[in-house]
Amino acid sequence: MSTTGPTPGFLIWRLSMKWRVAVDRAVAPLGLTHAQYSLLASLSGMGRTGLRPSQRQLADHTGLEPLYVSKLARALESAGLVTRAEDPTDTRAVRLALTDRGTDVTRRAVTIVHQLADRLLSPLGGLDGRRTAAFTDELRALLDVPLDNPTKE
Numbered sequence: 001m002s003t004t005g006p007t008p009g010f011l012i013w014r015l016s017m018k019w020r021v022a023v024d025r026a027v028a029p030l031g032l033t034h035a036q037y038s039l040l041a042s043l044s045g046m047g048r049t050g051l052r053p054s055q056r057q058l059a060d061h062t063g064l065e066p067l068y069v070s071k072l073a074r075a076l077e078s079a080g081l082v083t084r085a086e087d088p089t090d091t092r093a094v095r096l097a098l099t100d101r102g103t104d105v106t107r108r109a110v111t112i113v114h115q116l117a118d119r120l121l122s123p124l125g126g127l128d129g130r131r132t133a134a135f136t137d138e139l140r141a142l143l144d145v146p147l148d149n150p151t152k153e
């Protein structure tokens with residue numbers, strides 16, 4: 001492949017870095033990092049469906065490494081934002097849930113990040129734009145491509 005401009009991989013990396021830095025800055029006043037926000041927002045969304053996910057389920061959902069999710073969960077527990085409880089059916093699993101304070105902080109953080117996303121996506125019509133919906137579908141398709149075992153040539 002010959003190209004004169006930036007490659008799609010480079011643009012994906014740049015966009016992900018831009019987003020991470022922007023979210024870090026946006027949620028810092030709430031005492032959160034981007035990774036902590038991702039864990040809390042995911043936990044909130046999963047909790048709304050009645051699920052009290054394990055750390056492993058949350059790692060799979062967020063794409064974060066299980067060891068990192070464990071570290072984040074301990075820090076969020078120390079901050080009074082989540083509870084961690086041993087799973088009664090699997091002693092290796094730790095189940096997570098938001099505390100009342102965690103629910104409040106997460107609600108505020110989600111509002112902030114949604115406003116930020118709407119600004120980022122403004123060229124595509126904002127969060128509710130038709131082009132944003134198509135872009136989201138394209139991102140899902142890319143995320144579904146397995147890269148764990150690339151073919152060797």
